[in-house]
Amino acid sequence: MGLLALGTALDWPEAKEQAHLVRSWGIKQLLAIWSKAKGKERDAMLWGDEVEYLVVTYSKDDPKVLLSLRQADILDALENDKALCGTEKCTPVLPDGSSYQAHQAPPVFHPEFGRFMLEATPGKPWGIEFRELLEVEPNMKLRRYIAKDHMLPNEYPITLTTFPQLGSPGVFTDPFYPVSGSRLRSQFVPDEIANPHIRFPTLAANIRSRRGRKVQVNVPVFRDEKTPWPWRDPTVNYDLHQWPEDDDVRNGAAPDNFIHMDAMAFGMGSCCLQITFQAKNLTEGRQMYDQLSPLGPILLALTAATPIYKGFLADTDVRWNQISKAVDDRTPEELGEKNDRWRIPKSRYASNSTYISEDSRLRPEYLDQDLVIDEEIKQQLLDGGMDDRLATHFAHLFIRDPIVIFAEDLQELDLNKTDHFENIQSTNWQHMRFKPPPADNSIGWRVEFRPMEIQMTDFENAAFTVFIVLVTRVILSFNLNFYIPIAKVDENMETAHARDAVLTRRFHFRRNLFPATRARSSRGSNSGASTPVTSRPPTPTGPVDDEHRPMTVNEIINGTAYARSTSAAASASASATTTPGHPAERGQDHDDDGGEYFPGLIPLVESYLDAINIDVATRCRLATYLDLIRRRASGELWTAARWIRHFVATHPEYRQDSVVSERVSRDLVEAVIQVGEREAAGEGFAGMGERLALGSLLGGR
Amino acid sequence: MAKLILSTGNIVSGGPSIIRKPGAYRSNLELTNSLRSNFLAAQQDFAAAELRSNGTATPTSNGDAGGPDLDAETGGRPSASVWTAEENGVLYVPRIDWPEEGLQEEPAQYNITVKLFFLPTAPVSKRPQYAGEALDLVLKELGAPAVDLFIVSFPGMSFEGDCEWEADKQNSAQGNDEEEIAAWSAVEELHRRGLAKKLGLAEFGSEKLGRFLQKVQVRPTVDQINLKNCCNVPPPLAKLTKEQGIELLVHSDCTDILPKGTLRDLLGPGLGGAGILADPETGRGGLHGDLSPQWVVKYTAVVRDRGVIENKGYFAGAELVEG
Known part of the structure; x- marks a missing residue:
């Protein structure tokens, strides 16, 4: 809990008064770090992953699974266990027989918004030695093992994105608390659902206050054969009169055919998998930020794992928009419902709105033409020596108000800290985050890749983590160009929400990742210490819209050749399990576009690996990771969302009415726990039963 | 007799030639495609440069292949003298502007x-010379005093067969131990001179490797193998x-990364060839004689701590015996 300094958090009216001060101090702190760090060079490629867990209570004989709210106790147990890095427990023999490597620093556990959540990171950052890539999965298993070891016997850390019963009527937490508290004013979840540290309830309350009403998290319900239609969320209570916000639902907050949720916990209570990379310098960091950005929606679709909310099947597969709505603090004016200084088109949690590199391949047409920025702040940054493009980026992030302000921090400006800058920066939750070095300049410029959903097993989480790490090396080595207009990335982010988007949807993607003609005299890519000089900067020609075309995830990940050979199989498997619904959504994956060639990310990664010295065992392990991703992309294997839908659809208690009952949820969590125990023990999944269909999720493991 | 040095330049950001095609798990496509694309790029670049200095551009020239300086003798390509260079009896295809800093x-x-x-097409006795030549070119290209790992691949060796055990057994009888050990002593010399910090082999199975280790002074630190299913390393x-x-x-x-026929096609007068060799039918336009590949060297420079490939490419040596 060290990161979360205690203090007196201001309620919204007072916080609003101080917003301008925080922004202006934040910009001063940013400029201080900018002038210190802009010339940093040759930082090593270090990186880290973050895994988030739900903590549930489960026992074989208990008909209910609940969210455990003992986060603080568990973190205390972890913190106080000196033996964690002492002698005996430091080298536990894991259930699969492997032992914890002594040279590994013990993992670090962090609190999260949800009081039922836990986050774990490796004890020290990873490097790019290939053997280190193989330590990721054992380290993730170790984290899970240590977490479990500090819980009660009936508590389990699981990696589902959301808890299926969160917010449904009745008891879903342990201990139970009544709903409709003063901070969240939610009719579905108690205030105690949030981490009790003052920062979190204040965050939720001030978002609600600033917005002038509760957040509205409405997700379309999945229409199954027996789902009543139009569907009205049966859990919405229209007769509450405790808080002014109880009027929200009477004023149309809960439209037909949507699952209605009304609190930050429904979004920020989701678990995801995030990776942060250290760049060698500012230029490379900006390049990685831009080039990874168009991959965000693709990886979101590929990791889709969120088909259930509040006990109902949703018609979307991912968490993204729900989080976006759950922290949407925009005022009616900013939403464009009334006139104001500016209308803000996106929530603070949304896909990226800027490209930030000074790459000559970045055409002005790619940028968001309607980007809202604070001109005054931009001018301050320009005056402080920042270039236009980066100044624009931060002047865009700084259109937001700080939400949580501690009175103690407003006494004097400390330029040896970055707290005010981080206050705004870290409450802009875009799908990439560009992170300046900390105030002491001890580490480098970093880029965080944030769109991926957490997967049920550590094998899968390691596979996606390692894949993205390799993709960054491929981007830098081959100097790939993924640029498409930001508006198209936004569109792709929406597309990624569709049920089975991997199989049924196409995403705008750049057709040619390489320069049109080969620059013969160009010497190398830009791995060098200094900012590279391209001897022959490519002159962009032709309409921007000709540079990209709609592609399936299969084409993007595996290349057109592989996609063609597998699309028949994939569409067959799609129609086999696609429940009736929207026929228009099917059949979109059939035709290919006149055979245009696209290499695919996995063949590019393999070309990279071919050029590197790798030992046999490492390459074999990496191959299993790439194989998982290849088959997920082609539809040969299912996404987690599809697997969960299958679990529900084939459960004897499911009535084809979109309702995921307590019993079904319990059994789902039980299955997840059992899979986790098998994985921890290093056992395969054979014999867990046909109905579980783990082979369809994980392949023949 | 003339000597040719073919080069690809840095292929790492060169586009499609670096991408492994599905099904082409083990191939020389990267070499042949990148040679071809480097020849084409050089023809365009140097021809265009020539054109600008001569001022003989035709107004309709659109910069596509074969636009300027059309030469009927070379099938519409710019003449070889424009984009290749001869120095000390060696023909560089294409010509190389050695970088000041690699x-x-x-x-x-x-x-x-x-x-x-x-390569199987070259005399065994010249292997010491080839090793020196090849390494020199790489060091010059990269501007480096030494390489970290120097791997030697001998012809006629492989892991074939469905069962990896079987592959390891078959490997035992492949190649020629004596010739390999003889060549190795030249490679050891490069190591002693500090030009190659570590040495390595390719495709040595357990029995061959065992025999090899007993006879050499500087031991290989690496054995590179190609396995169909890479997870089945033969236990021995x-x-x-x-x-x-x-x-x-x-x-x-x-x-066999550069067979004779492939090289002829690359440099020949036909479609997709560079037009360096004369047309065997008409006898016109280019070099005459029997061309045989002697060696190929692949080099890769990866930034430590960052895993970024900055430079990768090939050189190939060939000899033309005038007929």
Whole structure:
């Protein structure tokens, strides 16, 4: 809990008064770090992953699974266990027989918004030695093992994105608390659902206050054969009169055919998998930020794992928009419902709105033409020596108000800290985050890749983590160009929400990742210490819209050749399990576009690996990771969302009415726990039963 | 008799030739495609440069291949003298403007690996000379004083067969131990001179490797193998390399990386050829004689701590015996 300094958090009216001060101090702190760090060079490629867990209570004989709210106790147990890095427990023999490597620093556990959540990171950052890539999965298993070891016997850390019963009527937490508290004013979840540290309830309350009403998290319900239609969320209570916000639902907050949720916990209570990379310098960091950005929606679709909310099947597969709505603090004016200084088109949690590199391949047409920025702040940054493009980026992030302000921090400006800058920066939750070095300049410029959903097993989480790490090396080595207009990335982010988007949807993607003609005299890519000089900067020609075309995830990940050979199989498997619904959504994956060639990310990664010295065992392990991703992309294997839908659809208690009952949820969590125990023990999944269909999720493991 | 040095330049950001095609798990496509694309780029670049200095541009020239300086003798390509260069009896295809600085950072920041392919078409006795020539070219190209790992690939060796055990057995009888050990002593010399910090082999199975280790002075630290299903390392090989502290690395190159016919096609007058060789039918336009490949060297420079490939390319040596 060290990161979360205690203090007196201001309620919204007072916080609003101080917003301008925080922004202006934040910009001063940013400029201080900018002038210190802009010339940093040759930082090593270090990186880290973050895994988030739900903590549930489960026992074989208990008909209910609940969210455990003992986060603080568990973190205390972890913190106080000196033996964690002492002698005996430091080298536990894991259930699969492997032992914890002594040279590994013990993992670090962090609190999260949800009081039922836990986050774990490796004890020290990873490097790019290939053997280190193989330590990721054992380290993730170790984290899970240590977490479990500090819980009660009936508590389990699981990696589902959301808890299926969160917010449904009745008891879903342990201990139970009544709903409709003063901070969240939610009719579905108690205030105690949030981490009790003052920062979190204040965050939720001030978002609600600033917005002038509760957040509205409405997700379309999945229409199954027996789902009543139009569907009205049966859990919405229209007769509450405790808080002014109880009027929200009477004023149309809960439209037909949507699952209605009304609190930050429904979004920020989701678990995801995030990776942060250290760049060698500012230029490379900006390049990685831009080039990874168009991959965000693709990886979101590929990791889709969120088909259930509040006990109902949703018609979307991912968490993204729900989080976006759950922290949407925009005022009616900013939403464009009334006139104001500016209308803000996106929530603070949304896909990226800027490209930030000074790459000559970045055409002005790619940028968001309607980007809202604070001109005054931009001018301050320009005056402080920042270039236009980066100044624009931060002047865009700084259109937001700080939400949580501690009175103690407003006494004097400390330029040896970055707290005010981080206050705004870290409450802009875009799908990439560009992170300046900390105030002491001890580490480098970093880029965080944030769109991926957490997967049920550590094998899968390691596979996606390692894949993205390799993709960054491929981007830098081959100097790939993924640029498409930001508006198209936004569109792709929406597309990624569709049920089975991997199989049924196409995403705008750049057709040619390489320069049109080969620059013969160009010497190398830009791995060098200094900012590279391209001897022959490519002159962009032709309409921007000709540079990209709609592609399936299969084409993007595996290349057109592989996609063609597998699309028949994939569409067959799609129609086999696609429940009736929207026929228009099917059949979109059939035709290919006149055979245009696209290499695919996995063949590019393999070309990279071919050029590197790798030992046999490492390459074999990496191959299993790439194989998982290849088959997920082609539809040969299912996404987690599809697997969960299958679990529900084939459960004897499911009535084809979109309702995921307590019993079904319990059994789902039980299955997840059992899979986790098998994985921890290093056992395969054979014999867990046909109905579980783990082979369809994980392949023949 | 004339000598030719073919080069690809840095292929790492060169586009499609670096991409492994599905099904082409083990192929020389990367070499042949990148040679071809480098020839084409050189023809365009140098011809265009020539054109600008001569001022003989035709107004309709659109810069596509064969636009300027059309030469009927070479099938519409710019003449070889424009884009190749002869120095001390060696014809460089294309000509090379040696860089002042090869790599962007000082050489110590890189892990440089070189793999030399001895070819079946070349005389065994010249292998020491080839090794020196090839390494010189790489060091000059990268502006580095030494390479970190120098891997030698001998012709006629492979792991074939469905069962990896079987592959390891068959391997025992492949190649020619004596010739390989003789060549190795030249490679050892490069190591002694400090030009190659570590040495490595490719495609040595357990029995061959065992015999080899007994006869050499500088031991290989690496054995590169190609396995269809890479997870089935033949147990005897796994055991031996573990005992001997030799790293088993993976590769996906083919051993006969530049067959004679392929080279002829690359340089010949036909479609997709560079037009260096004369048309055998008409006898016009280019060099005459019998061209045989002698060696190929692949080099890769990877930035330490960052895993970024900054430079990768090939040189190939060939000899033309005038007929």
